[in-house]
Amino acid sequence: MSLSDPMLSFKGYRLSNTLGEGSYGKVKSAYCDQLKCNVAIKIIDKRKAPQEFLERFLPREIQALRRLHHPSIIKTYEIFETSAGKVYIVMELGEKGDLLDYIKITGAMEEDIAHIKFQQLASAIKYCHDSDLAHRDLKCENILLDEDLNIKLSDFGFSKSLSRDEDGRTILSQTFCGSAAYTAPEVLEGVPYDPKISDIWSLGVILYTIVYALMPFDDSNVRKMISIQKQHRIPFPNSKYLSAECKDLIYHLLQPNASQRLCIDEVLKHSWLQTRKSIPSPLPAAEEGECSKNLHEGKPEHKQQAKSHSAEGEEKETGSSKDGWF
CATH class of the missing domain: 3.30.200.20 (Phosphorylase Kinase; domain 1)
Structure with a gap:
C-alpha cells in the first residue's frame, strides 16, 4: 500500500x-x-x-x-x-501504544495508578454493556494509551449487539472469541454464554496483569488451565504487596461460576474502586509462577492494528425459540 x-x-x-x-x-x-x-x-x-x-x-x-x-x-x-x-x-491515535507493551516496558503499576486506569476501562465497559453491546475480545493488546496515558478501548471486531428472548433474557452466544489467556472458562468449554459476563472475566485477567505484570494463568495447556480456573485457584505472588481489596476484586472477577460473577455495576461499586486503603491481605499467597505466566513468554503482539477475525465454528442463537444462524 x-x-x-x-x-x-x-x-x-x-x-x-x-x-x-x-x-x-x-x-x-x-x-x-x-x-x-x-x-x-x-x-x-x-x-x-x-x-x-x-x-x-x-x-x-x-x-x-x-x-x-x-x-x-x-x-x-x-x-x-x-x-x-x-x-x-x-x-x-493511541500515541503511547497498547497496554501490554507499556507494562512490558514499565513493569507492574502501583495500585493508585492501576485504580485510575482500571476505573477508566470499567467505565467504558459499563457504557458498552448498558448499550447491550459486549466487546468479547478484551485484552491488554486491545487497550490503547493516549499521550497522557489514559485508557482507550479499541478493536470492536468481535463485538456483538445483544438480543433478548420473549422473557427478556439475553440470547446466549456460542462462538469462541479472543485469546485463550483472557477468555472465560465457559467460553473455552463451548458452553452457551452471556457475553457481558464473559467480558467481566477478561477484566479480571487485565487487572491482574496491570498490578503484577504477569498473566494469572498459563495458557500453554488450555485443558490444564481450565481445570485450575474452575478450582478458583488464583496465584497472588509474594513478590509484590497488594491490598486485600484489590485481591478481593480480582478473586471475584475471576469467578469460574458465571452465575456468581460480578456484573459491571457491581465491579464499579467494589470497595477497591471506592476507597484507597492499604491493609494487610488475609488471602493466601501462592508462590510466584505457580499458575501465572510471564508477559514476555507470550506471542508477539500488535499495537493499533488490523487483524484477521475468525470464529471457531458457526455462532448459533440460543436461549429462545428462535434457533437461527447469524
Missing part, C-alpha cells in the same frame, strides 16, 4: 508509518489537515477478506464504532469506502 494513497490525499490525510498489519488490512498513522493532529487509519482490502469477515465481523465493528462515544473508547472520526473495495476507518 503506497504512502500516497490518492483517496486519502484527496481527503487531506498524509500517511506515515505502519502501526500494524493483518491478512487483509493494515493500520497506518497519518496527519489529518482538517483535524490538525495525527490519526490512525485502518485500511481494509475487501478483495482479500473472507466472506465471513465481510458479512459478520466488519459490519459489527463499523456499527459499534459509529454508535460508541465515550472518553475511554477510541474515537472514530470517519468511515468511508471506495469503489475499489477498500474500507477506511479513521480513528484517534
Whole structure:
C-alpha cells in the first residue's frame, strides 16, 4: 500500500508509518489537515477478506464504532469506502501504544495508578454493556494509551449487539472469541454464554496483569488451565504487596461460576474502586509462577492494528425459540 494513497490525499490525510498489519488490512498513522493532529487509519482490502469477515465481523465493528462515544473508547472520526473495495476507518491515535507493551516496558503499576486506569476501562465497559453491546475480545493488546496515558478501548471486531428472548433474557452466544489467556472458562468449554459476563472475566485477567505484570494463568495447556480456573485457584505472588481489596476484586472477577460473577455495576461499586486503603491481605499467597505466566513468554503482539477475525465454528442463537444462524 503506497504512502500516497490518492483517496486519502484527496481527503487531506498524509500517511506515515505502519502501526500494524493483518491478512487483509493494515493500520497506518497519518496527519489529518482538517483535524490538525495525527490519526490512525485502518485500511481494509475487501478483495482479500473472507466472506465471513465481510458479512459478520466488519459490519459489527463499523456499527459499534459509529454508535460508541465515550472518553475511554477510541474515537472514530470517519468511515468511508471506495469503489475499489477498500474500507477506511479513521480513528484517534493511541500515541503511547497498547497496554501490554507499556507494562512490558514499565513493569507492574502501583495500585493508585492501576485504580485510575482500571476505573477508566470499567467505565467504558459499563457504557458498552448498558448499550447491550459486549466487546468479547478484551485484552491488554486491545487497550490503547493516549499521550497522557489514559485508557482507550479499541478493536470492536468481535463485538456483538445483544438480543433478548420473549422473557427478556439475553440470547446466549456460542462462538469462541479472543485469546485463550483472557477468555472465560465457559467460553473455552463451548458452553452457551452471556457475553457481558464473559467480558467481566477478561477484566479480571487485565487487572491482574496491570498490578503484577504477569498473566494469572498459563495458557500453554488450555485443558490444564481450565481445570485450575474452575478450582478458583488464583496465584497472588509474594513478590509484590497488594491490598486485600484489590485481591478481593480480582478473586471475584475471576469467578469460574458465571452465575456468581460480578456484573459491571457491581465491579464499579467494589470497595477497591471506592476507597484507597492499604491493609494487610488475609488471602493466601501462592508462590510466584505457580499458575501465572510471564508477559514476555507470550506471542508477539500488535499495537493499533488490523487483524484477521475468525470464529471457531458457526455462532448459533440460543436461549429462545428462535434457533437461527447469524
